[in-house]
Each structure stands twice: as structure tokens, then as C-alpha cells.
Amino acid sequence: MKIMKLLMVLCGALALAGCATVEMSSAGAMKGGDRLLVIQNDGYELLGILPLWSGNLTWNEKLQCVDREVAFFRNHSDTQHLYEMAKRIAEHENCDLVDVTFVDNYLGLNPQSFYGALVNSDTAISAVLRPRK
Amino acid sequence: MKKLFAVVLASVLCGCCSYSELKRDMGSVKVDGRTPVASYEVANVSYSLLGLVPLSTGLTWKDGPYSDDVGSMAWFEDACSLDDNLASVRHACKVVRADDLVNVTGRVDDYWAWSCFFVKKRVVKTSCLIAKPEPK
Numbered sequence: 608m609k610i611m612k613l614l615m616v617l618c619g620a621l622a623l624a625g626c627a628t629v630e631m632s633s634a635g636a637m638k639g640g641d642r643l644l645v646i647q648n649d650g651y652e653l654l655g656i657l658p659l660w661s662g663n664l665t666w667n668e669k670l671q672c673v674d675r676e677v678a679f680f681r682n683h684s685d686t687q688h689l690y691e692m693a694k695r696i697a698e699h700e701n702c703d704l705v706d707v708t709f710v711d712n713y714l715g716l717n718p719q720s721f722y723g724a725l726v727n728s729d730t731a732i733s734a735v736l737r738p739r740k
Numbered sequence: 741m742k743k744l745f746a747v748v749l750a751s752v753l754c755g756c757c758s759y760s761e762l763k764r765d766m767g768s769v770k771v772d773g774r775t776p777v778a779s780y781e782v783a784n785v786s787y788s789l790l791g792l793v794p795l796s797t798g799l800t801w802k803d804g805p806y807s808d809d810v811g812s813m814a815w816f817e818d819a820c821s822l823d824d825n826l827a828s829v830r831h832a833c834k835v836v837r838a839d840d841l842v843n844v845t846g847r848v849d850d851y852w853a854w855s856c857f858f859v860k861k862r863v864v865k866t867s868c869l870i871a872k873p874e875p876k
Contacts, residue, residue: 630848630864636826638839643822643866645846708845733845 626650627662627675631696631736640738642702646692647731650684655726658682666695682728686711689732702736758784758798762807762832765869771842774871780807780832781867786820791850791860794818801828805835822846825866833870842869 632643650661663678673692686709697704710731760782768775786797797819801807825846833839845868851861 628848628850630822630846632822632826632846636823636830637844638841641841641844643826643844643846645822645848647848706842706844710847731847733847735844 626660626677627664629664629673629675629692629696637735641705642700642736644693644696644734644736645731646689647729648684648689650682650728650730652682652726652728654724659725661728664688664692666692671699684728684730686730686732689730693732693734697734697736700736700738702738705735705737707732707734757813758782758801758828760801760807760828760832762835764836771869771871774840774842774874776842776869776871777838778832778836778870779867780829780870781865782825782828782832783863783865784820784825786818786862788818788860788862790858795859800824801831803831807832807835820862820864822848822864822866825864829866829868829870836870838870838872840871840873842871844868 626649628645628647630645634640634642637643646664648662648664651659653659658681660677660679661682661684663676663681663683665674665676666672667674673696690707690709693704693707710729710733712729713726760780762778762780764778765776782801784798784800787795789795794817796813796815797817798813800819829841829844833841845866847863847865849863849865851863
């Protein structure tokens with residue numbers, strides 16, 4: 608039973624950690640050294656009013672990489688936030704952004720929602736990183 | 741009850757597959773100054789235990805001229821990443837004999853609805869237009 612509880616806690620922690628995703632294809636996957644970058648962030652609000660938690664992406668100046676955190680009682684799931692992060696990554700990789708597309712799925716109060724009163728806002732950005740000449 | 745749960749979980753994991761669709765474009769409308777010869781979309785699904793141990797995955801399109809020749813699924817592997825999807829895109833490029841990609845978009849979705857069963861579902865989607873390089 609203790610193992611079950613521990614697994615549940617671990618699972619909850621992983622679920623929270625999974626709010627924000629940053630994925631980049633490897634350098635050889637596309638022609639000309641292009642790389643596909645996808646950043647996605649989820650936020651949850653109670654009844655669409657009270658922010659409960661969301662992923663939070665910050666740029667780590669020291670390690671020059673993106674830190675993925677969880678922010679409680681805030682909703683960082685907005686496209687502007689993701690765009691800023693994509694620009695930071697592009698600057699760091701000495702690349703330009705091409706084919707930038709945004710996804711903003713604010714699901715609102717949804718009777719089919721698995722979580723009932725929890726409202727999920729899901730934002731994502733997709734872009735191609737093209738090395739500067 | 742445990743057996744029923746095992747059967748339901750196994751059937752969900754077996755349903756893990758990739759969707760791949762290549763449509764040839766015979767039009768002459770240019771996109772970003774290039775003439776597309778095909779549109780391609782690939783979506784792959786995988787399940788893993790706690791997001792750590794791969795359970796099942798859809799496969800990458802590597803062989804055959806038809807995009808629905810993508811094969812079935814594999815157990816205890818994870819072929820659900822942007823790199824794997826881009827490998828399918830490269831095969832699509834070979835099939836249509838063009839390799840200029842236009843409007844490449846990707847999407848990565850992690851679904852934790854199954855987390856009460858310690859299972860994470862991941863869906864990675866990639867779409868693009870494939871164009872022939874413009875003559876200089």
C-alpha cells in the first residue's frame with residue numbers, strides 16, 4: 608500500500624512536471640541544418656477564474672538553457688511567453704525563426720472535461736530554426 | 741476485475757499507431773514562392789510507464805510508396821519524437837522526389853489522463869508541404 612501511495616505521489620509530480628514541453632529535432636533531421644522546435648505549455652484554472660497551476664519556462668542565463676518549472680496560482684500558458692522563449696533559444700543557437708505557428712486552445716468550461724471544473728488552457732508554438740549565414 | 745483491467749489496458753496500448761497521409765498536389769498555386777508537389781502529415785502515438793519506461797509505440801514510415809504502409813506498432817519501444825516524424829517526412833520526400841520543405845509545423849502533446857494508471861500518452865504531429873526547388 609505504501610508503494611502504491613509513493614507511486615501516486617511520483618505520478619502527480621510527473622504530471623505537474625509535464626505541464627511544459629520543449630522539444631527540438633536533432634541537427635541532421637532536416638535539410639540545411641534546420642531544426643524543428645516545438646514548445647508547449649498547459650495551464651489549469653478552477654472554473655476559468657482562479658489559476659491553479661501551469662508550466663513555467665524561464666531562460667537560465669548561467670547554463671544557457673530553458674528551465675521547466677511549475678508555477679502555482681499563476682497561468683503562464685500564453686503564446687507571447689512561448690514566443691519569447693523561442694526567440695531566446697534561436698538567439699542562443701545563432702538561428703533565425705522560420706514557419707512560426709501558434710496554437711492557443713482555451714478549452715473553457717467543458718462538460719466533457721475529464722477534470723470537471725478544471726479548465727485547461729493549452730498553448731504551443733512551432734518554428735523552424737534556420738542557421739544564420 | 742484485475743484481469744478486466746489488464747485486458748482494457750492491453751487493448752488501449754495495442755491501439756497505439758501512427759497516422760501518415762501523403763497527398764499529391766497537382767496545382768500551380770505557389771506557397772512562399774515555391775510550388776508544392778505534395779502535402780504530408782504524420783502523427784505518432786506512444787505510451788510509457790510514468791513517462792519513463794516505453795510500453796508501446798506507433799512506427800515511422802520507412803518503406804513503401806503508400807503513406808498508409810506505415811506498419812503496425814511495436815512493444816517496449818518509443819518512436820514518438822520529432823526526429824522520428826522527420827524521418828517519415830524524409831521518406832515522403834523520397835516518394836515524391838522533391839525535398840524542399842515549406843511550412844513545417846510540429847506539435848507535441850503529453851496526455852496525463854491515464855496517469856492514475858501510471859501511463860503517459862504522447863502524441864507527436866508533424867505536417868509540411870513538399871516542394872520542388874525553384875530553378876535558378
